[in-house]
Amino acid sequence: xxxxxxxxxxxxxAEAAIRAGCDAYFGYPITPQSEIxxxxxxxxxxxxxxxxxxxxxxxxxxxxxxxxxxxARTMSSSSSPGVSLMQEGLSYIAAAELPCxxxxxxxxxxxxxxxxxxxxxxxxxxxxxxxxxxxxIVFAPASVQEMAxxxxxxxxxxxxxxxxxxxxxxxALGQMMEKVIFPEYDPKQHKIPKPWATTxxxxxxxxxxxxxxxxxxxxxxxxxxRLQKKYRKIExxxxxxxxxxxxxxxxxxxxxxxxxxxxxxxVEIARQQGLKVGLMRPISLYPFPYEILNKLADQVLGIxxxxxxxxxxxxxxxxxxxxxxxxxxxxxxxGIIPTPEEILQTLQKMMKTVDVKEKV
Amino acid sequence: xxxxxxxxxxxxxxxxxxEYLRMxxxxxxxxxxxxxxTTVNCFANxxxxxxxxxxxxxxxxxxxxxGRVAGYVNLDSFHTTHGRAIPFxxxxxxxxxxxxxxxxxxxxxxxxxGGNHFIHAARxxxxxxxxxxxxxxxxxxxxxxxxxxxxxxxxxxxxHGNFENPFNLPYLAASCGAxxxxxxxxxxxxxVTKAIKxxxxxxxxxxxxxxxxxxxxYSRRNKLGDGLDQMIYYKENSEVKNDVxxxxxxxxxxxxxxxxxxxxxDQQTYLDIMNDYxxxxxxxxxTPYKG
Numbered sequence: 001x002x003x004x005x006x007x008x009x010x011x012x013x014a015e016a017a018i019r020a021g022c023d024a025y026f027g028y029p030i031t032p033q034s035e036i037x038x039x040x041x042x043x044x045x046x047x048x049x050x051x052x053x054x055x056x057x058x059x060x061x062x063x064x065x066x067x068x069x070x071x072a073r074t075m076s077s078s079s080s081p082g083v084s085l086m087q088e089g090l091s092y093i094a095a096a097e098l099p100c101x102x103x104x105x106x107x108x109x110x111x112x113x114x115x116x117x118x119x120x121x122x123x124x125x126x127x128x129x130x131x132x133x134x135x136x137i138v139f140a141p142a143s144v145q146e147m148a149x150x151x152x153x154x155x156x157x158x159x160x161x162x163x164x165x166x167x168x169x170x171x172a173l174g175q176m177m178e179k180v181i182f183p184e185y186d187p188k189q190h191k192i193p194k195p196w197a198t199t200x201x202x203x204x205x206x207x208x209x210x211x212x213x214x215x216x217x218x219x220x221x222x223x224x225x226r227l228q229k230k231y232r233k234i235e236x237x238x239x240x241x242x243x244x245x246x247x248x249x250x251x252x253x254x255x256x257x258x259x260x261x262x263x264x265x266x267v268e269i270a271r272q273q274g275l276k277v278g279l280m281r282p283i284s285l286y287p288f289p290y291e292i293l294n295k296l297a298d299q300v301l302g303i304x305x306x307x308x309x310x311x312x313x314x315x316x317x318x319x320x321x322x323x324x325x326x327x328x329x330x331x332x333x334x335g336i337i338p339t340p341e342e343i344l345q346t347l348q349k350m351m352k353t354v355d356v357k358e359k360v
Numbered sequence: 361x362x363x364x365x366x367x368x369x370x371x372x373x374x375x376x377x378x379e380y381l382r383m384x385x386x387x388x389x390x391x392x393x394x395x396x397x398t399t400v401n402c403f404a405n406x407x408x409x410x411x412x413x414x415x416x417x418x419x420x421x422x423x424x425x426x427g428r429v430a431g432y433v434n435l436d437s438f439h440t441t442h443g444r445a446i447p448f449x450x451x452x453x454x455x456x457x458x459x460x461x462x463x464x465x466x467x468x469x470x471x472x473x474g475g476n477h478f479i480h481a482a483r484x485x486x487x488x489x490x491x492x493x494x495x496x497x498x499x500x501x502x503x504x505x506x507x508x509x510x511x512x513x514x515x516x517x518x519x520h521g522n523f524e525n526p527f528n529l530p531y532l533a534a535s536c537g538a539x540x541x542x543x544x545x546x547x548x549x550x551x552v553t554k555a556i557k558x559x560x561x562x563x564x565x566x567x568x569x570x571x572x573x574x575x576x577x578y579s580r581r582n583k584l585g586d587g588l589d590q591m592i593y594y595k596e597n598s599e600v601k602n603d604v605x606x607x608x609x610x611x612x613x614x615x616x617x618x619x620x621x622x623x624x625x626d627q628q629t630y631l632d633i634m635n636d637y638x639x640x641x642x643x644x645x646x647t648p649y650k651g
Contacts, residue, residue: 028473029501029517037504041517053505053517056443056473081442112423112441 003182009147010035010174013077013103013167016151018043021187022101023072024050026063028082031115032171033105036077057082061089061102068098069210071197073155073187077103079171080121081112084129090164091130095212097227099158101151102136103167105174108335116335117171117258122312125168126286133224135231136166137238138285140256144178146283152185159192161234168285170308172258172337240283241292245271249278251351252296254317255306256282258337263306265340266347277347285313293320302354303327304347306338326354377404382434389428393579393587395546395572396426396493400433402549403464403491406556417460420449422469425499425574429464443473446481449488457631457651460560461487467494467508471527475507482536482565487629489559489566492529495574503577510613514581528610533567534623540566541606541623546573547594548619555621564629571617584614 007015014036017025025044027037037053044051050067054060060076067074078086083104093100106121108114123129125138137157139150147169154165198208214220242260245267246252255263260281270277280296282289297303302325305314314329321327330346332338381404390396407414414435421430423442430437440448445463453461463470470478470492481488497515498504505515508529509522534541540562542555552570559566573579573590584590594617601609602620609618628636635648 029498029504031501034501034504034516038502038516038519042519045520051517055475055507112439 002184005180005182006177007144007180008035008175008177009141009144009169010077010105011039012144012148012180013151014039015043015182016148017075017101017155018047018049019182019185019187020152020155021073021191022049022075022155024052024063024067024074025076026052026054026060026067026074027076027078028054028057028060030079030082032107032117032174033077033079033103035174036103036105057085058089061086061093064100064102065089065093065096065098068093068100069096069198071194071199073099073159073191075101075103075155077105079105079107079115080109080118083121083124087124087130089130090136091128091132091134092212093164094130094134094136095132095223095227096210097162097230098164098210099155099162100164101154101158101167102164103151103169106168106170108333114335115171117173117308117337118333118335119168119170119257119259119308119312120310120333121168122285122307122309125166126288126316134227135234135286136164137161137234137287138166138168139240139283140168140285141173142257142260142281142283144173144176144180147173148180148182152183152190156190157238159190159194161230162196163230163234168257170258171335235287238284239287239289239291241289242281242283243292244279244281246278246280246296246299248276249299250276250301251278251347251354252300252303253277253279253306253343253347254282254293254303254313255279256285256313259306259308262338262340263343266343269340269344270347275348275351282313288316288320290316290320293317294322294324297321297324301325302350304343304350305329306343307331308337309333326350376408377401380404380407380434382432385432388432390425391574391576393573393575393590394425395495395570395574395587395590396429398546398549399491399493399552399570399572400429402552403429403433403556405553406560409553410557410560412460412560416458417462418452419462419464420445420452421463422465422474423500424466424469425495426464426466426493427469427500443469444477445469446474446477446488446490450481450486453486453488454631455651457487457649461489462560463488463490465492466499467492467496467529468498468506471529471532472507479532479536482533482538482567484630485537485539485564485627485633487564487631489556489562490533490568491556491559492567492569493572494529494569495572495578497574497578499574499577503581508611510611510615512613513578515578516581526611528606529569530567530609530622531606533565533569534606537565537627538567538623539564539625539627540568540621542567542621543569543571543609544619545571545594545598545617547591547598551619558621558624562624564627
């Protein structure tokens with residue numbers, strides 16, 4: 001049933017997980033995402049879910065490995081240090097081609113770091129934090145509404161591609177309260193058959209084996225080719241982004257998640273000052289929207305990439321732009337959230353240098 | 361520096377434990393009524409009484425409320441990864457066997473995520489003292505259930521009560537090979553001090569569990585009053601049973617608390633066993649490891 005609620009981002013993700021028919025959640029406390037496990041411990045358990053607070057994130061990701069192998073809709077959530085602990089399991093789950101959903105409410109690092117918001121886990125999320133050639137499908141919500149929306153989509157795409165899906169948000173998105181609309185969603189209509197699951201072998205079919213071990217190199221390479229083919233399909237079908245005021249833009253801001261929300265304000269202020277600034281917000285970080293970015297690079301004079309890290313997504317932006325125009329970067333770290341004013345100042349500074357280049 | 365709110369008589373003798381603490385870091389972060397500070401006071405007294413050379417003592421903490429202890433004591437200290445204080449301490453001890461290594465951390469840190477390391481350090485009898493503050497809950501992250509939370513107790517992740525069996529920690533430590541095992545509460549300050557002193561002077565894996573009130577999360581959620589009420593509970597419900605079989609010292613929700621020194625035995629430590637083993641194996645060719 002459709003419902004409108006006022007909730008924290010963490011709670012919205014948890015509520016969406018229940019509505020999406022998540023069978024089992026395994027997690028471990030860590031700030032700033034503990035509301036997810038706390039919400040599920042109450043509401044999820046009442047509504048028939050397995051919700052376990054386990055002994056570590058290593059245990060959680062391996063319980064997910066097991067539950068996903070058995071065909072369940074399963075998920076976990078954590079924050080940066082906890083997600084680091086899960087990387088081994090994620091590599092195995094990706095290799096064994098099992099569906100699951102993971103939410104990372106990114107906090108400042110490296111190390112134990114801070115509990116304030118950060119986007120320092122971009123590399124870990126999209127370039128493979130674990131070992132081997134694998135990808136997670138990565139979405140970056142930018143509102144409490146999207147924290148819920150991408151849980152539904154995440155479960156559906158995980159099942160469709162038999163691949164782990166990661167929602168990469170941050171401490172601010174997890175903690176802030178906004179209106180959220182939960183749509184009509186019947187899990188029964190979305191849960192697809194999983195004939196590969198280890199549900200117990202009937203006499204008529206050969207055993208289903210969940211494994212990531214293939215000692216013959218030829219066999220291992222074959223599996224890698226199969227995985228890569230799947231990733232190309234994902235790159236073709238699942239790119240998602242949002243364009244704001246880009247139609248006539250001469251300068252482009254690029255940001256995801258929380259920083260995209262801030263940059264939206266920068267665009268508003270800049271436009272009031274008569275500056276033709278637009279914003280591109282990648283929603284899928286893997287697959288990254290290279291193509292549209294390359295097209296935009298033909299239109300604008302310069303790009304400012306804004307992140308709450310030392311410059312991680314900017315590498316993908318530069319790949320997309322492919323040297324056509326200057327790509328500048330502005331970032332804050334360690335839990336500091338940039339203000340629209342400081343971004344605008346950087347943008348204005350950049351515009352001057354870009355203009356000069358054009359005249360030369 | 362915080363402003364002095366009361367007049368301080370400079371001629372008054374300072375608190376004897378101050379030299380063991382980093383007073384520049386005060387006030388500490390612990391809540392009013394929390395038992396951790398009391399145990400730190402006992403630790404400082406135990407250090408004093410043990411006459412250990414403070415230049416040869418290192419303290420290691422994990423993460424959480426108790427994990428902050430390492431930052432408040434005036435010793436070389438290490439604030440490590442969540443759950444990994446014991447492997448860190450093992451590396452420290454083996455690299456520098458001259459050091460007295462103390463691990464000071466909480467129940468969640470040492471027995472949930474760190475449980476695996478706890479049992480293996482005890483099994484190997486690595487020479488270290490583990491002081492575990494058990495407040496039955498995850499304090500720092502907001503009151504989630506712990507592997508020590510008694511059945512029926514509520515926590516933020518067991519809002520309808522806990523149904524999982526908690527650890528009996530003295531039994532766990534003893535069965536894995538700890539050479540010294542004691543349990544006291546934050547009420548038993550003299551016993552805690554004596555136990556820590558004995559543990560510090562013991563060669564091998566020594567373990568002291570101290571029950572401590574968490575009024576902000578555990579007591580409040582379970583309607584058990586404030587810190588003082590928990591102290592009264594400890595006082596009225598503790599029963600001293602030295603040398604009792606640790607199998608029998610499990611804890612129930614607000615039930616009887618068996619306290620005492622349960623294990624005190626002599627056994628070769630990891631490094632001693634290693635050196636002896638290789639001395640027999642390789643004879644004169646072997647140079648015993650001394651760090």
